[in-house]
Amino acid sequence: MYKNSKGFSLPETLVAFSCILMIAGMFIPFLIHYASQLKGLQYEVEALKFLEEGVEKAIVSHEYVDHSRIYRGVRYELDWKGGGNEEACVHYQKRDIGPNEVCISMGG
Template sequence: MYKNTKGFSLPETLVAFSCVLMICGMFIPFLMLYASGLQKLQREVEALKYLREGVEQAIVTQEFVDHTRIYKGVRYELVWKGSEDGEACVHYDTEEVCISSSEG
């Protein structure tokens, strides 16, 4: 009898391919959830950066005016609630990041 030692047979290849597909099928939803979480965090970081820039500019110029910026397709809107002793907020998507003068 001759032994086939020249490679994989078709059933072995199909079993290996189906194992790879099952592993990918389990990890793809996790990776999509992870990517959306990272995107949400990136938007929050950009909002905090914009808030900091706006507060620094207001401290230097003593002008508390509202501004809007579009970055990577997301609209960030800096809004002042009150004057110097008020609160500054950045609105983006359906989220909001705020800081008040009492927070230091």
């Protein structure tokens, strides 16, 4: 009886390739969603850093001045609300994420 021991046959190769494609097809949408969430969190972290720097500068200089900066194509604007030193917010907006805001107030 003839026995082929030189490698995989065509049907075995096709089954293995289709299994790999099915697994990749299930995980690719998950990875795309995860990457977009990570990008949004990176924007929020940059806004929190800018907020921290602005509050530290205001505490040291006692000047509560609004200012802004652009970092990696995103504009971050520091805004003092409530009579100067009660609340500080950083607004940021990017085309694909929409407007967002992080704030800190004297009460918490």
